[in-house]
Amino acid sequence: xxxxxxxxxxxxxxxxxxxxxxxxxxxxxxxxxxxxxxxxxxxxxxxxxxxxxxxxxxxxxxxxxxxxxxxxxxxxxxxxxxxxxxxxxxxxxxxxxxxxxxxxxxxxxxxxxxxxxxxxxxxxxxxxxxxxxxxxxxxxxxxxxxxxxxxxxxxxxxxxxxxxxxxxxxxxxxxxxxxxxxxxxxxxxxxxxxxxxxxxxxxxxxxxxxxxxxxxxxxxxxxxxxxxxxxxxxxxxxxxxxxxxxxxxxxxxxxxxxxxxxxxxxxxxxxxxxxxxxxxxxxxxxxxxxxxxxxxxxxxxxxxxxxxxxxxxxxxxxxxxxxxxxxxxxxxxxxxxxxxxxxxxxxxxxxxxxxxxxxxxxxxxxxxxxxxxxxxxxxxxxxxxxxxxxxxxxxxxxxxxxxxxxxxxxxxxxxxxxxxxxxxxxxxxxxxxxxxxxxxxxxxxxxxxxxxxxxxxxxxxxxxxxxxxxxxxxxxxxxxxxxxxxxxxxxxxxxxxxxxxxxx
Amino acid sequence: xxxxxxxxxxxxxxxxxxxxxxxxxxxxxxxxxxxxxxxxxxxxxxxxxxxxxxxxxxxxxxxxxxxxxxxxxxxxxxxxxxxxxxxxxxxxxxxxxxxxxxxxxxxxxxxxxxxxxxxxxxxxxxxxxxxxxxxxxxxxxxxxxxxxxxxxxxxxxxxxxxxxxxxxxxxxxxxxxxxxxxxxxxxxxxxxxxxxxxxxxxxxxxxxxxxxxxxxxxxxxxxxxxxxxxxxxxxxxxxxxxxxxxxxxxxxxxxxxxxxxxxxxxxxxxxxxxxxxxxxxxxxxxx
Numbered sequence: 001x002x003x004x005x006x007x008x009x010x011x012x013x014x015x016x017x018x019x020x021x022x023x024x025x026x027x028x029x030x031x032x033x034x035x036x037x038x039x040x041x042x043x044x045x046x047x048x049x050x051x052x053x054x055x056x057x058x059x060x061x062x063x064x065x066x067x068x069x070x071x072x073x074x075x076x077x078x079x080x081x082x083x084x085x086x087x088x089x090x091x092x093x094x095x096x097x098x099x100x101x102x103x104x105x106x107x108x109x110x111x112x113x114x115x116x117x118x119x120x121x122x123x124x125x126x127x128x129x130x131x132x133x134x135x136x137x138x139x140x141x142x143x144x145x146x147x148x149x150x151x152x153x154x155x156x157x158x159x160x161x162x163x164x165x166x167x168x169x170x171x172x173x174x175x176x177x178x179x180x181x182x183x184x185x186x187x188x189x190x191x192x193x194x195x196x197x198x199x200x201x202x203x204x205x206x207x208x209x210x211x212x213x214x215x216x217x218x219x220x221x222x223x224x225x226x227x228x229x230x231x232x233x234x235x236x237x238x239x240x241x242x243x244x245x246x247x248x249x250x251x252x253x254x255x256x257x258x259x260x261x262x263x264x265x266x267x268x269x270x271x272x273x274x275x276x277x278x279x280x281x282x283x284x285x286x287x288x289x290x291x292x293x294x295x296x297x298x299x300x301x302x303x304x305x306x307x308x309x310x311x312x313x314x315x316x317x318x319x320x321x322x323x324x325x326x327x328x329x330x331x332x333x334x335x336x337x338x339x340x341x342x343x344x345x346x347x348x349x350x351x352x353x354x355x356x357x358x359x360x361x362x363x364x365x366x367x368x369x370x371x372x373x374x375x376x377x378x379x380x381x382x383x384x385x386x387x388x389x390x391x392x393x394x395x396x397x398x399x400x401x402x403x404x405x406x407x408x409x410x411x412x413x414x415x416x417x418x419x420x421x422x423x424x425x426x427x428x429x430x431x432x433x434x435x436x437x438x439x440x441x442x443x444x445x446x447x448x449x450x451x452x453x454x455x456x457x458x459x460x461x462x463x464x465x466x467x468x469x470x471x472x473x474x475x476x477x478x479x480x481x482x483x484x485x486x487x488x489x490x491x492x493x494x495x496x497x498x499x500x501x502x503x504x
Numbered sequence: 505x506x507x508x509x510x511x512x513x514x515x516x517x518x519x520x521x522x523x524x525x526x527x528x529x530x531x532x533x534x535x536x537x538x539x540x541x542x543x544x545x546x547x548x549x550x551x552x553x554x555x556x557x558x559x560x561x562x563x564x565x566x567x568x569x570x571x572x573x574x575x576x577x578x579x580x581x582x583x584x585x586x587x588x589x590x591x592x593x594x595x596x597x598x599x600x601x602x603x604x605x606x607x608x609x610x611x612x613x614x615x616x617x618x619x620x621x622x623x624x625x626x627x628x629x630x631x632x633x634x635x636x637x638x639x640x641x642x643x644x645x646x647x648x649x650x651x652x653x654x655x656x657x658x659x660x661x662x663x664x665x666x667x668x669x670x671x672x673x674x675x676x677x678x679x680x681x682x683x684x685x686x687x688x689x690x691x692x693x694x695x696x697x698x699x700x701x702x703x704x705x706x707x708x709x710x711x712x713x714x715x716x717x718x719x720x721x722x723x724x725x726x727x728x729x730x731x732x733x734x735x736x737x738x739x740x741x742x743x744x745x746x747x748x749x750x751x752x753x754x755x756x757x758x759x760x761x762x763x764x765x766x767x768x769x770x771x772x773x774x775x776x777x778x779x780x781x782x783x784x785x786x787x788x789x790x791x
Binding site for chain 1: 743
């Protein structure tokens with residue numbers, strides 16, 4: 001591990017006018033395996049806590065129960081593909097209301113933008129599944145194979161029984177975790193206890209085994225093998241984070257004004273950085289934070305913990321690497337421009353800093369977008385109808401002439417009932433005088449009005465005919481409104497349509 | 505045409521030899537993984553050609569044929585529906601209407617069977633067409649609109665000579681066979697129009713009344729109320745199978761036309777005929 005620079009950066013170093021070697025230059029750089037070292041500190045503790053919380057959420061949520069009455073799934077969070085329903089605790093979403101999911105995704109996107117512009121890549125460093133599972137896999141790796149040096153020695157050493165035992169055990173545990181991950185994914189789409197038993201007893205459908213294997217396989221591949229390459233090469237987020245971050249965002253930064261020039265701890269006239277490489281050794285993406293902002297940095301802040309512990313041992317102030325804004329960095333740099341290294345430079349640089357500006361046009365706009373989308377979703381949810389009626393007018397024939405010269409139109413009335421209430425509804429017609437309503441296969445109430453049954457949590461359908469007797473003045477097209485009345489007379493839903501007659 | 509392959513001084517790579525107005529192209533090889541994936545797809549393609557019926561005449565080693573797969577899917581669907589079809593076969597149309605489950609199935613299945621077998625003449629929504637294709641969505645039934653009558657008509661057909669129980673009747677060719685003179689036909693036509701208050705010549709209509717009573721009333725009724733037993737249409741309503749204008753009425757008296765409908769018994773199974781019966785009645789049922 002003589003060089004720790006990311007491979008791709010080594011490429012661009014050749015000056016433009018340097019002589020070209022005759023051998024064709026490969027554009028491919030092989031991956032240099034990263035061996036992150038164990039680290040202790042505040043950031044690491046927070047990261048463990050977030051990891052535990054995220055994993056607990058993911059694995060526990062499908063097991064939460066929620067009583068919805070007989071005949072309904074009792075799983076709190078369930079995507080029921082077969083019956084086309086999405087259950088989320090007390091909320092039940094029908095396919096035509098999938099925009100709530102869209103809204104949630106839009107909220108997520110804006111929240112991501114807002115957090116990034118304020119605090120940098122918190123999502124990437126702490127909560128992204130790729131980070132969480134990679135961290136978990138690294139913990140397993142360290143537990144079985146030892147810390148950084150031991151792992152490097154193991155990889156470079158002989159391929160003996162010890163090597164294969166430790167490697168085999170690591171991959172076995174990884175595969176177990178991956179299987180649990182794929183299993184938990186399937187549980188979000190099936191009843192968790194049932195599907196668990198089915199998977200274990202081999203009774204599950206091929207479909208379930210496919211998705212189980214798909215997610216288990218990719219968890220193993222992405223968290224065990226691909227790791228930081230997912231973030232660097234596959235994920236689009238690092239590529240446009242430059243547009244999300246600005247000089248006021250808190251990002252993981254090396255205070256070069258304080259650290260440079262690097263030198264031994266006891267050397268004279270050097271900065272605070274002792275060039276110990278602790279920050280590089282703990283980095284899960286294998287970069288050197290002292291090179292400045294770079295797209296590989298996921299902002300996990302483990303280098304802060306590493307550096308702080310070294311500074312602590314040397315009796316120097318912590319925070320050589322810290323969550324810092326680029327604006328403060330520039331301010332400190334300007335303040336200490338002509339100063340010699342030492343405690344005075346350190347104090348002067350820190351004094352030049354200001355409280356980060358959290359309220360900026362972009363953060364205000366993100367906040368506004370979050371509020372607007374949240375309110376829109378809340379409003380849409382509160383105004384969400386639980387009973388809809390749709391009326392489809394017959395296209396062929398447009399109208400029917402009856403033997404007495406009357407005109408008749410046919411309609412299909414569908415009642416979409418999202419609740420489990422199933423009392424029949426009265427269908428009433430708002431139309432000019434003389435329009436007669438008749439509903440096929442419906443009961444009638446005491447006043448002779450048609451009673452339409454609604455299916456609990458389902459759709460019921462009726463064929464409805466409207467007849468206009470001969471002699472009535474009838475326009476080519478007349479607007480009519482179908483209203484569904486609750487037993488207490490309240491209008492539950494209404495839908496307008498037209499009645500078509502011959503050209504007068 | 506490649507002219508001169510040379511080594512590019514900057515990158516050290518060969519050029520392709522192509523040159524366009526001084527612009528040369530580096531011969532950059534494809535990434536290995538890409539190339540091997542490409543070769544693998546070719547091999548995979550050859551495997552496909554062997555396994556599946558890929559060229560005319562070759563049936564493939566797997567024996568899988570798209571058409572047979574469809575046949576199999578249809579068979580599976582029929583198997584799924586078999587219990588319900590058995591119930592529909594045994595039940596009368598009236599019993600089907602009484603049962604929510606059977607009714608829903610029959611209305612959906614009847615719609616499809618109607619589109620496949622009946623819509624060509626009767627129209628997609630049963631609206632019929634002037635010229636002998638009766639509307640099934642109105643309240644006028646030439647041979648009767650009860651469930652039993654509709655079922656009988658579908659089963660045995662009309663004037664198609666395919667069933668002994670078919671609907672059968674024939675109107676005399678009053679003009680073509682010289683049963684009435686042209687003037688008499690004109691008078692009868694005026695009388696027929698007068699039944700719906702549309703006579704253009706009251707005197708002729710009056711003269712036609714006696715002729716109508718003598719020649720037509722036995723089937724069409726004294727006041728033109730029709731007779732479903734003979735399939736004699738009503739003449740006193742607003743529905744005219746062959747047109748309502750006087751020339752059209754005259755033409756029908758002189759040389760009448762009569763619709764023909766095949767017998768569907770034997771062509772469709774009893775369950776489908778029951779579904780059609782229920783569906784056809786639902787087009788205009790108001791109870």
